[in-house]
Amino acid sequence: MVRSVRLRRPLRHALLAAVVLATLAAAPAAPAAPGRTGTQDAPPPRPAGIGDPLFPHLGNPGYDVLGYDIALTYPGRNDAPLTARTEITARVTDRLPRINLDFTHGTVRGVTVNGRPAAHARAGEDLVVTPRRALHPGEPVHIAVRHTSDPRGGGGGWIRTKDGLAMANQADAAHRVFPGNDHPSDKARFTFRITAPRDLTVVANGLRLGRERAGARTMWTYRTAHPMATELAQVSIGRSAVLRGTGPHGLPLRHVVPERDRRTARPVVDRTPAHIAWMERYVGRYPLESYGVLSVDAPLNFALETQTLSVFGREFLRAAARYPKRAEGILVHELAHQWFGNSVTPRRWSDLWLNEGHATWYEALFTDERHDRGSLVRRMRTAYEKSDGWRRAVGPPAAPRRPADGGRLELFRPVVYDGSALVLYALRQEIGAAAFGKLERAWVSRHRDGTAGTADFVALASETAGRDLGGFLHAWLYGERTPPMPGHPGWKPAKPVQAVKPAR
Structure with a gap:
C-alpha cells in the first residue's frame, strides 16, 4: 500500500487511516438442537485469535483454509446489503468442538458444516459455529454460510464508489465483507461468483472463468491460480472499461478504469509492461497469473496492492498524466x-516491513534509475536523519508498538516505508550489490506462494552472504537507535527537538 497519492506535493507514505481494534465482548450462545452428540463439552462461544501482537483478535486456531468460494449478488445500488454465500474448504489441525470465523457487518441466515445444519452465534467480531460433533485433526471440513455483506458503515472492506463498489481490506477488514480466517498467515485459493445488473462490469482477483447472462443480470466467475491472503481480495463492480494488453512472457494484462477515463488512462497503463520487465531484472519472473491497474471512481488517498489488480483512486490516473x-x-x-x-x-503483521520496505525500495530505485539520478541516496539519507525519531515515536521497523491504551492502531507509518527501505539500503551497503541482488531473488523464489517472517529473511541473508548477519540486522530491525550506516560515516540522525518551556 502507498498512502497519500496526490501528486501536487512530495509523496508521503506514512499515513493510513487508523485501524480500530474492536472490543471483543462475547455474545450468548445459540441453543443447541436436542440429541446432538460430541459437543456437550464445547466451551461457550467466545472470540478467538491466533495471537498476532498487533491484531490479536484476527485469525482463528484449529484449521487451515484451502479455498474460498464466494457468491455475491449486487442489488444495483451500493447503499444496500448484498446477498451472499461463502463456502470454505479447510483441513482441521486441532480438535474443534466449535469453529470460529472472523465476520462482522453482515446478517447470518444459516450455516452448514459438511452439509448438515450447524448452530451459530456471534461473539465480538467472530461468527462461532457449533457442528453436530467435534472435528478432529486431519479431517476435511466444508463450511457454508448464507449471509449478507453490508457496504454501509465504513471502517474498511467495501469502498462505495460513484458507480458501484470495490474492496480495500488491508489490514483487518476482509471480515467486514465475507466470513473467513482473516489473517495473512492463512492463504487460500479464491473463487468469486458475482451477479450484478447486466450494464455493469465486474472484475475480481485472478482470471475470468465465465460470464453468463440471464435476463437483466449477469453472473461473472473469477478464480485465482495462486493462494491469496484475505486482505488482498478484490471485487469491483461499476461502469468500467477493461483495457487489455500483454506483458513479458505473454502475461495477460487487464486494466479496469471508469468508462469515461478510457483515453486518459491508456498512456498511463501502457507503461505496465516496461515496469514489469524492470522489476524482473531485479527479482525474477512475475509470480502471478495476471496483472493490471484498477481505477475506481472514488476519492481515495491511498493505493493498494490487491492481488493481480492494484487499486487506485480515479484522480490518480488524471494526475499521472501531469x-x-x-x-x-x-x-x-x-x-x-x-x-x-x-x-x-x-x-504476522509485525513482518509488514518486509512488504512495505521492499516496495518502497524498488519505487526509490526505479525513480533513481529512470528519472532522478542520485535521488535514492538522498532519500535514504533523509530517512536516516529521521529514523531515530520514527523509532522513538512508534517503535523500530520489525517491532512496531501498539498504542498503550490498546485502541486505535496506525500501522502504516513512515518507519515501515522509508524506515524499512533504509534497512535494505544498509544491508546492501554491508554485503554488496551482487550479494544483495542474489538474496532478493532467492527470497521471492524460496517463499513463493507462501508466508515468511523476519527470522526467515535474516537467515536467508546470512546464508547468501556466507556469514552471520543476525547481529547486524537485529540492530537495524529492532534497535531503539539507528545504527551507523555502512559506507556513510558522515550520516547522523537528526537531534530530537527539545520542548520549549513556556515563559512564566
Missing part, C-alpha cells in the same frame, strides 16, 4: 508488492 515521474514510482511500488506481500506474504 506528473508522470512521481506517478511511475507509485505504480512500481504497488507492482513490487505482487512479489513482496502477495506472492510472499508476511507471517
Whole structure:
C-alpha cells in the first residue's frame, strides 16, 4: 500500500487511516438442537485469535483454509446489503468442538458444516459455529454460510464508489465483507461468483472463468491460480472499461478504469509492461497469473496492492498524466508488492516491513534509475536523519508498538516505508550489490506462494552472504537507535527537538 497519492506535493507514505481494534465482548450462545452428540463439552462461544501482537483478535486456531468460494449478488445500488454465500474448504489441525470465523457487518441466515445444519452465534467480531460433533485433526471440513455483506458503515472492506463498489481490506477488514480466517498467515485459493445488473462490469482477483447472462443480470466467475491472503481480495463492480494488453512472457494484462477515463488512462497503463520487465531484472519472473491497474471512481488517498489488480483512486490516473515521474514510482511500488506481500506474504503483521520496505525500495530505485539520478541516496539519507525519531515515536521497523491504551492502531507509518527501505539500503551497503541482488531473488523464489517472517529473511541473508548477519540486522530491525550506516560515516540522525518551556 502507498498512502497519500496526490501528486501536487512530495509523496508521503506514512499515513493510513487508523485501524480500530474492536472490543471483543462475547455474545450468548445459540441453543443447541436436542440429541446432538460430541459437543456437550464445547466451551461457550467466545472470540478467538491466533495471537498476532498487533491484531490479536484476527485469525482463528484449529484449521487451515484451502479455498474460498464466494457468491455475491449486487442489488444495483451500493447503499444496500448484498446477498451472499461463502463456502470454505479447510483441513482441521486441532480438535474443534466449535469453529470460529472472523465476520462482522453482515446478517447470518444459516450455516452448514459438511452439509448438515450447524448452530451459530456471534461473539465480538467472530461468527462461532457449533457442528453436530467435534472435528478432529486431519479431517476435511466444508463450511457454508448464507449471509449478507453490508457496504454501509465504513471502517474498511467495501469502498462505495460513484458507480458501484470495490474492496480495500488491508489490514483487518476482509471480515467486514465475507466470513473467513482473516489473517495473512492463512492463504487460500479464491473463487468469486458475482451477479450484478447486466450494464455493469465486474472484475475480481485472478482470471475470468465465465460470464453468463440471464435476463437483466449477469453472473461473472473469477478464480485465482495462486493462494491469496484475505486482505488482498478484490471485487469491483461499476461502469468500467477493461483495457487489455500483454506483458513479458505473454502475461495477460487487464486494466479496469471508469468508462469515461478510457483515453486518459491508456498512456498511463501502457507503461505496465516496461515496469514489469524492470522489476524482473531485479527479482525474477512475475509470480502471478495476471496483472493490471484498477481505477475506481472514488476519492481515495491511498493505493493498494490487491492481488493481480492494484487499486487506485480515479484522480490518480488524471494526475499521472501531469506528473508522470512521481506517478511511475507509485505504480512500481504497488507492482513490487505482487512479489513482496502477495506472492510472499508476511507471517504476522509485525513482518509488514518486509512488504512495505521492499516496495518502497524498488519505487526509490526505479525513480533513481529512470528519472532522478542520485535521488535514492538522498532519500535514504533523509530517512536516516529521521529514523531515530520514527523509532522513538512508534517503535523500530520489525517491532512496531501498539498504542498503550490498546485502541486505535496506525500501522502504516513512515518507519515501515522509508524506515524499512533504509534497512535494505544498509544491508546492501554491508554485503554488496551482487550479494544483495542474489538474496532478493532467492527470497521471492524460496517463499513463493507462501508466508515468511523476519527470522526467515535474516537467515536467508546470512546464508547468501556466507556469514552471520543476525547481529547486524537485529540492530537495524529492532534497535531503539539507528545504527551507523555502512559506507556513510558522515550520516547522523537528526537531534530530537527539545520542548520549549513556556515563559512564566
